[in-house]
Structures are given as structure tokens and as C-alpha cells.
Amino acid sequence: MADPGIYGGLAARYGRRSGIEGEGGGGGRHQANDSRGGRARKQQQDPDENKRKPHLEPNNALGSGVPHTAGEPYGVTMRRRTDPPARHPNAMTFGMFGCPADPLAIPPLGPYPRARGRGGARMTFPVHQSPPLCQKPVAHDALNIWKPAEGTPDFLGRNDGTTLFHEFGHGLHGIPSNPKHSTLPGTNPARDLPEFPSQNNEHWGAHDAVLGNCALRYEKKGPIPRAPVDRTKAAGARRARFHTTEVARAAQLDL
Incomplete structure (x- = not known):
């Protein structure tokens, strides 16, 4: 059986969109998760697009x-x-x-x-x-x-x-x-x-x-220039790690 914490994590991430309540069920969990998600999205943005x-x-x-x-x-x-x-x-x-x-x-x-x-x-x-x-x-x-x-x-x-x-x-x-x-x-x-x-x-x-x-x-x-290329590759590696973890957790949830 999947770890119950996974359900809470997924609910906290998608709760506002789907109406699922995470562990604790409060809006504070959603707000905290949105804050973390916002930071992650900002890190994944590509500021070097116009330079490349x-x-x-x-x-x-x-x-x-x-x-x-x-x-x-x-x-x-x-x-x-x-x-x-x-x-x-x-x-x-x-x-x-x-x-x-x-x-x-x-x-x-x-x-x-x-x-x-x-x-x-x-x-x-x-x-x-x-x-x-x-x-x-x-x-x-x-x-x-x-x-x-x-x-x-x-x-x-x-x-x-x-x-x-x-x-x-x-x-x-x-x-x-x-x-x-x-x-x-x-x-x-x-x-x-x-x-x-x-x-x-x-x-x-x-x-x-x-x-x-x-x-x-x-x-x-x-x-x-070398710098924007390196930053783009590093951002791609972060996205790949995040996606791999997401797929693994979804598979665990299915099991």
C-alpha cells in the first residue's frame, strides 16, 4: 500500500484545483504549497531565452x-x-x-x-x-x-x-x-x-x-556564450529530476 503521506502531498499540490483535501485539510497547507510551487516555477523559468x-x-x-x-x-x-x-x-x-x-x-x-x-x-x-x-x-x-x-x-x-x-x-x-x-x-x-x-x-x-x-x-x-548554455542545461536537469520524482510517486500511488 502506498505511503499515506503521498496522498497528502498530492492533495496539497492539486487540492485547490480538484477540491481534494490534504492531511489536516486546512487552507494554510495549500498556501504553503503554493509558495513552494511558486519558488520552484521561478527557478525553472529561463531568463536566458532572449540571450540565446x-x-x-x-x-x-x-x-x-x-x-x-x-x-x-x-x-x-x-x-x-x-x-x-x-x-x-x-x-x-x-x-x-x-x-x-x-x-x-x-x-x-x-x-x-x-x-x-x-x-x-x-x-x-x-x-x-x-x-x-x-x-x-x-x-x-x-x-x-x-x-x-x-x-x-x-x-x-x-x-x-x-x-x-x-x-x-x-x-x-x-x-x-x-x-x-x-x-x-x-x-x-x-x-x-x-x-x-x-x-x-x-x-x-x-x-x-x-x-x-x-x-x-x-x-x-x-x-x-557559455554561461547561458550552462544555465539552460542546469535548469533542464532540475526539471528532469522533478519529473522523474513525480512519475515515481504517481506510480507508487497507483500501486
């Missing part, structure tokens, strides 16, 4: 950062292509090649939403891989960040950058999968399998080698 943004331009991230995460760990090279033409002027088309320069896929990358497209970031396969048919895959990554006004520079926030590398991680998993069965191409296996490489690519996207390659100051092209 001028170093995270979509063209650099797509043209240098994303190919770097394909080349270093997987030995895959990416080359910008103008044939076939992109389906939309905002999209970039690349050719992906393995060793020795065998074509693997054609991944179009679209950073902005289209009027007739659906929202949300995603990776899809318009053409699935089929070794029996000698058919190479076509993978499409859609980031769907807001497009800035004409003449205004475009920058990626922390979540946008994480999403970009996450979705491309799906492509890095699905493109070279080389399935024998037509029902399992790309990212069609059980959910846990394709989510691992995508989340792994999120961490690889924040690696110093990748940031040094693509996180360059807008116009000045200087490298991103």
Missing part, C-alpha cells in the same frame, strides 16, 4: 546543426537539393547519403505552417521505404513555428530547437530502417521504439559540438 535566441537562426539550425547530428553519430551526409523542387517556398529539400554515398532518402524540412496544413510539429513519410520494390523513402519534417514579419530576423526558442532535433530524430530512425515487411517501414513499430532515437537526438542537438557548429550570433556570426 539571436544565436539560434532556423537557417543555421537546418543547414548546419541538423546535418551535424546525422553525420557524427551515423555517418550520414546531407546535401541541399533544388531538384526536385520543394513543394513550398519556405521548405528546404536535402538529399541524404550513406557510405559509400548511397542515396538514402529525400527529406524536405518545413519550418513554418502553411495555410492548408495542420498544426503541430511532426515527421511523416509521404513515400515509405520498400526494399522489395527498390523504393527509397521520402521523409517530411514540419516544425510549424511562427513565421516573423517580412524583414524581421527569425530565431528559435529553446522549445523550438528541441522540437526540431526531436522530429529529425524520427527521420534518422525511419530512413535507414531497411524493413523486410511492408507494415514496418519508417516509424511504424511500437511507439516506444521510435521515441527513443528522437529523444536521443534532442540531447545530441544540445551537445557542444553541435551548438558550436550552428549556434552563431545573427549577423555577427560569433559563438553562443
Whole structure:
């Protein structure tokens, strides 16, 4: 049976929203918990977002950062292509090649939403891989960040950058999968399998080698300062520890 203290802690945290009373049932417990939660939220806020943004331009991230995460760990090279033409002027088309320069896929990358497209970031396969048919895959990554006004520079926030590398991680998993069965191409296996490489690519996207390659100051092209990067990574570690504890306590409550 779960520790009764867990119920009290959860009730104190969510009581105001759900009407659950914690141990003692008083409003003081809720107020104290709100105070602790407020401090935790303030610690988790990202004061360096505006300092980092001028170093995270979509063209650099797509043209240098994303190919770097394909080349270093997987030995895959990416080359910008103008044939076939992109389906939309905002999209970039690349050719992906393995060793020795065998074509693997054609991944179009679209950073902005289209009027007739659906929202949300995603990776899809318009053409699935089929070794029996000698058919190479076509993978499409859609980031769907807001497009800035004409003449205004475009920058990626922390979540946008994480999403970009996450979705491309799906492509890095699905493109070279080389399935024998037509029902399992790309990212069609059980959910846990394709989510691992995508989340792994999120961490690889924040690696110093990748940031040094693509996180360059807008116009000045200087490298991103070390201090905001370190603070962002430390904040991410705190959020991960908090989330891990939250999941463990919820699992204990379920048991």
C-alpha cells in the first residue's frame, strides 16, 4: 500500500484545483504549497531565452546543426537539393547519403505552417521505404513555428530547437530502417521504439559540438556564450529530476 503521506502531498499540490483535501485539510497547507510551487516555477523559468535566441537562426539550425547530428553519430551526409523542387517556398529539400554515398532518402524540412496544413510539429513519410520494390523513402519534417514579419530576423526558442532535433530524430530512425515487411517501414513499430532515437537526438542537438557548429550570433556570426548554455542545461536537469520524482510517486500511488 502506498505511503499515506503521498496522498497528502498530492492533495496539497492539486487540492485547490480538484477540491481534494490534504492531511489536516486546512487552507494554510495549500498556501504553503503554493509558495513552494511558486519558488520552484521561478527557478525553472529561463531568463536566458532572449540571450540565446539571436544565436539560434532556423537557417543555421537546418543547414548546419541538423546535418551535424546525422553525420557524427551515423555517418550520414546531407546535401541541399533544388531538384526536385520543394513543394513550398519556405521548405528546404536535402538529399541524404550513406557510405559509400548511397542515396538514402529525400527529406524536405518545413519550418513554418502553411495555410492548408495542420498544426503541430511532426515527421511523416509521404513515400515509405520498400526494399522489395527498390523504393527509397521520402521523409517530411514540419516544425510549424511562427513565421516573423517580412524583414524581421527569425530565431528559435529553446522549445523550438528541441522540437526540431526531436522530429529529425524520427527521420534518422525511419530512413535507414531497411524493413523486410511492408507494415514496418519508417516509424511504424511500437511507439516506444521510435521515441527513443528522437529523444536521443534532442540531447545530441544540445551537445557542444553541435551548438558550436550552428549556434552563431545573427549577423555577427560569433559563438553562443557559455554561461547561458550552462544555465539552460542546469535548469533542464532540475526539471528532469522533478519529473522523474513525480512519475515515481504517481506510480507508487497507483500501486
